[in-house]
Amino acid sequence: MPAPLPVFEDLLAAAARIAPHALVTPVLRSRALDALAGAQLHFKAEHLQRVGAFKFRGACNAVWSLTEAEARAGVVTHSSGNHGAALALAARTRGIACHVVVPEGAVAAKVASIQRYGATVHACAASIVAREEMCAQVQEATAAVLVHPYTDPRVIAGQGTAALELLNATDALDVLVVPVGGGGLAAGTAIAAATLAPGCKVLLAEPEGAADTFRSLAAGQRRVDFTPDTICDGLRGSLGQPNFELLRQYAAEVVTVSDVRTVAAMRLFWQIAKQLVEPSSAIALAAVLQDPSRFAGQRIGVLLSGGNVDLDALPWGRA
Amino acid sequence: MPAPLPVFEDLLAAAARIAPHALVTPVLRSRALDALAGAQLHFKAEHLQRVGAFKFRGACNAVWSLTEAEARAGVVTHSSGNHGAALALAARTRGIACHVVVPEGAVAAKVASIQRYGATVHACAASIVAREEMCAQVQEATAAVLVHPYTDPRVIAGQGTAALELLNATDALDVLVVPVGGGGLAAGTAIAAATLAPGCKVLLAEPEGAADTFRSLAAGQRRVDFTPDTICDGLRGSLGQPNFELLRQYAAEVVTVSDVRTVAAMRLFWQIAKQLVEPSSAIALAAVLQDPSRFAGQRIGVLLSGGNVDLDALPWGRA
Numbered sequence: 001m002p003a004p005l006p007v008f009e010d011l012l013a014a015a016a017r018i019a020p021h022a023l024v025t026p027v028l029r030s031r032a033l034d035a036l037a038g039a040q041l042h043f044k045a046e047h048l049q050r051v052g053a054f055k056f057r058g059a060c061n062a063v064w065s066l067t068e069a070e071a072r073a074g075v076v077t078h079s080s081g082n083h084g085a086a087l088a089l090a091a092r093t094r095g096i097a098c099h100v101v102v103p104e105g106a107v108a109a110k111v112a113s114i115q116r117y118g119a120t121v122h123a124c125a126a127s128i129v130a131r132e133e134m135c136a137q138v139q140e141a142t143a144a145v146l147v148h149p150y151t152d153p154r155v156i157a158g159q160g161t162a163a164l165e166l167l168n169a170t171d172a173l174d175v176l177v178v179p180v181g182g183g184g185l186a187a188g189t190a191i192a193a194a195t196l197a198p199g200c201k202v203l204l205a206e207p208e209g210a211a212d213t214f215r216s217l218a219a220g221q222r223r224v225d226f227t228p229d230t231i232c233d234g235l236r237g238s239l240g241q242p243n244f245e246l247l248r249q250y251a252a253e254v255v256t257v258s259d260v261r262t263v264a265a266m267r268l269f270w271q272i273a274k275q276l277v278e279p280s281s282a283i284a285l286a287a288v289l290q291d292p293s294r295f296a297g298q299r300i301g302v303l304l305s306g307g308n309v310d311l312d313a314l315p316w317g318r319a
Numbered sequence: 320m321p322a323p324l325p326v327f328e329d330l331l332a333a334a335a336r337i338a339p340h341a342l343v344t345p346v347l348r349s350r351a352l353d354a355l356a357g358a359q360l361h362f363k364a365e366h367l368q369r370v371g372a373f374k375f376r377g378a379c380n381a382v383w384s385l386t387e388a389e390a391r392a393g394v395v396t397h398s399s400g401n402h403g404a405a406l407a408l409a410a411r412t413r414g415i416a417c418h419v420v421v422p423e424g425a426v427a428a429k430v431a432s433i434q435r436y437g438a439t440v441h442a443c444a445a446s447i448v449a450r451e452e453m454c455a456q457v458q459e460a461t462a463a464v465l466v467h468p469y470t471d472p473r474v475i476a477g478q479g480t481a482a483l484e485l486l487n488a489t490d491a492l493d494v495l496v497v498p499v500g501g502g503g504l505a506a507g508t509a510i511a512a513a514t515l516a517p518g519c520k521v522l523l524a525e526p527e528g529a530a531d532t533f534r535s536l537a538a539g540q541r542r543v544d545f546t547p548d549t550i551c552d553g554l555r556g557s558l559g560q561p562n563f564e565l566l567r568q569y570a571a572e573v574v575t576v577s578d579v580r581t582v583a584a585m586r587l588f589w590q591i592a593k594q595l596v597e598p599s600s601a602i603a604l605a606a607v608l609q610d611p612s613r614f615a616g617q618r619i620g621v622l623l624s625g626g627n628v629d630l631d632a633l634p635w636g637r638a
Contacts, residue, residue, distance in 0.1 A: 047593045109590065267630060271428065274366045274595040274626035307593035311586060316630065 003153045005242055005249075008195040010157035011164055011188065014061040018158060021060050021093045025049050025162070027169050032272045033285075038292055040299045041285075042173065044166040047277045047307025051113060053234075054162045054185055054305050055086035055149075061158030062147045063090040071096050076144040078103070078124075078131035081110025082234055082306055083149035088119035099144055101134045103127075107233055107310045128238075150182030151240035160188025166301050167196040176301040177284040180204035180213045180254065181235035183243025185305060190250035200301075204247070204254045205287035207232045207262070213239045214254040217247060231259045231315055234280030234306060261286040263315045279315075281305045322472045324561055324568075327514040329476035330483055330507065333380040337477060340379050340412045344368050344481070346488050351591045356607055358614045361492065363485040366596045366626025370432060372553075373481045373504055373624050374405035374468075380477030381466045382409040390415050392462040397422070397443075397450035400429025401553055401625055402468035407438035418463055420453045422446075426552055426629045447557075469503030470559035479507025485620050486515040493617040496603040498624050499523035499532045499573065500554035502562025508622065509569035519620075523566070523573045524606035526551045526581070532558045533573040536566060550578045550634055553599030553625060580605040582634045598634070600624045 028043040046054035063075060074097030077087050084100035091098035098119040102111055103126040114121055124134040139146060147155065162185070163176065176193055180186040190202050206213050207230035215223040216239050224238035239247075259279070266282030268289075269275060281304040288295050288302065347362040365373035382394060393416030396406050403419035410417035417438040421430055422445040433440055443453040458465060466474065481504070482495065495512055499505040509521050525532050526549035534542040535558050543557035558566075578598070585601030587608075588594060600623040607614050607621065 052593060270595050270630065271628075274371060276589050276593040276595055309590075311589065311633075311635065314630075314633070 002242065005246055006153040006157040006191060008191055010153065011160040011192055014057070014154070014157040015161045015164055017064045018057055018060040018161065021090070022057055023049055024165055027166060028273065028275065030273050037288055037295065039288065039295045039297060041288070042166065042170050042299070042301050044162055044301060044303045045275070046162055046303065046305050047275060047281060051082065051085045051089050051117070052306055052308045053082040053086060054159055055082040056089060057161050058155035058158030058184055059083060059086035059090040059147065060093065062152055062154040063087070063094050063096070065154045066145060070145050073143040073145065074098055075147050076135060076138045076142065077101070077147045077149060078135050079149050081106050082308060084119065085110060085113035085117060087147055088114050088117035092118050097142070097144065099138045099142065101131050101138065103131055107308065108312070109310050110308050113308070150184030150237065151242050153242065156184050156188045156242065156246070158188070159185040160192045162303060163189040163192035164196065166303070167192060167200070170301065172299065173197060173200045173301045174298040175201045175203050175295065176303065177203045177205055177287050178303045179232070179235055179280050179283050179305050180206045181210070181232070181280070182237035183213060183239045183247060185303065186213070186252065187243045187246035189303065190246055190252050194250050202250065202252045203287065204252055205283045206254050206256050207235050207283060208256045208258050210236055211256045213247065214256050216244055217252070217254055232262060232280040232283055234278065235283070255287050255291070257283050257286045257290060261290050265289055267316070276307045276309055277304050278306050278309045281307065321561065324565055325472040325476040325510060327510055329472070330479040330511055333376070333476040334480045334483055336383045337376055337379040337480065340409070341376055342368055343484055346485060347592065347594065349592050356614065357611055358607065358616060359618045360607070361485065361489050361618070361620050363481055363620060363622045364594070365481055366594060366600060366623050370401065370404045370408050371625055371627045372401040372405065373478055374401040375408060376480050377474035377477030377503055378402060378405035378409040378466065379412065381471055381473040382406070382413050382415070384473045385464060389464050392464065393417055394466050395454060395457045395461065395463040396420070396466045396468060397454050398468050400426050401627060403438065404429060404432035404436060406466055407433050407436035411437050416461070416463065418457045418461065420450050420457065422450055426627065427631070428629050429627050432627070469501030469556065470561050472561065475503050475507045475561065475565070477507070478504040479511045481622060482508040482511035483515065485622070486511060486519070489620065491618065492516060492519045492620045494520045494522050494614065495620040495622065496522045496524055496606050497622045498551070498554055498599050498602050499525045500529070500599070501556035502532060502558045502566060504622065504624060505532070505571060506562045506565035509565055509571050513569050521569065521571045522606065523571050524602045525573050525575050526554055526602060527575045527577050529555055530575045532566065533575050535563055536571070536573055551581060551599040551602055553597065554602070574606050574610070576602050576605045576609060580609050584608055586635070595626045595628055596623050597625050597628045600626065
């Protein structure tokens, strides 16, 4: 039987649980970007969260939700990067073991973070099947608790606390734009908005080259048979089942964005806001900038999910 | 007769004058960087100032110090970039004309800013002589008031307001590390510290390839006959006469830093703090990291002067 879907009260519990460990990140404004967009942009700065990404919220909630007995064996996950680093640091805040299965081709800076936070890294092939097999092996050997990067209800509830903070810190927003990959942040945000800001549209920004959420919501059922092709390394995962259910339930809408637009928005944000956000964050700004007439004059929340960029592989070269 | 040197009261007046226009920038902390440095680092985030640099403070103070009659003819300056953009925006806040003489080879992003803020750009050859000649021509033609990038006492007083804010926002600092080029920020900081924090050492970070302040203070007289060779494009100017006098009067100390260390510190700061600072800022962090035993356990202010990076000319290439 699948775990029950998280509800708003789970977000409140998560917020209380992670408060001693996670940061309340600032909401950033920029008059230059407002002028460019012709709208009022409120950026939730999760690139300034610990480990440089919102992922710490969900991981922290999962780790601190464990019973003493569960915690003793530690936790395990598979992750292309940010969730792995987040779980490693979350485990460290509770003093328990952490195992991270990392597929080949993961961003070097993210793997280095995982190790810096003291987790044991297990390398595997890049396929989903290979990751899950390696995860199962580690679980069998250690009895560690699996914390899935985005289907785990404790993770979804934790991720929702970012929107909770944003909606509590700003006056009524018309739209909240959130990147979507596996759907942990997206689903958590949808739960938060439905209760705190029912008039606020939740808009998911998804790479054209990994548009499984777009296809799934259009079809009314999960359509996740695809090979991702996008620079947004945090959004290559396929939409999870509980995530799909929550996004359908809350009537979230998806817009797809090309990598070219995402890179342009990232560069613009670096230059104007002086904030280093990763492509998987910049896609949310790109979604706004690519459709100015839709958003003209509106109050828009933009969830900047993380800032872990591989500086050796920037999408622009030397002149 | 040269203008009188600015004093602490001039900084207070500048702070009041620029308050309606300039931002009070935040003081940033990072536990990861504290751990790396073995010290407590308090970063004054002037890369988040308007135009992306502390230069807006001095320019704004100069523009708003003009009489109505003076203001009518506008202002003129020569600048490799940040001061030009700053004066352009400052002039716009008062609704007056601005002329900026820009030497060949200036950072493209900075020239674009100057134009975006509505100033008239006058291109000239890269030499100091060429700049001053072009400036004189513009003055003759327009009667605009010259606002020198760092010798103008109104500019020095304005730049000092950054340290004023930092020292008022933090408990007693042991050291305040500030980049030095022409010496406007350095001199303003020395004035602020002497009154507000007499126990706080002012340490100037200067590129090895433009170490005229180091040589000048060592010799007891200005030694500014050199050709700068450094990636820190904001620090290539030569130490001004009033700046020299103020730095000598307040017994500022200089440490020189290689570009290699500056670039490494910049990269580190981008990755950990997710803040886009330019090399001329990162040099202050590099000065701390290159001498850990000197700073161990101390409370250190680090003045991050700006964040206007040319993303097409980063000092590291694709892997």
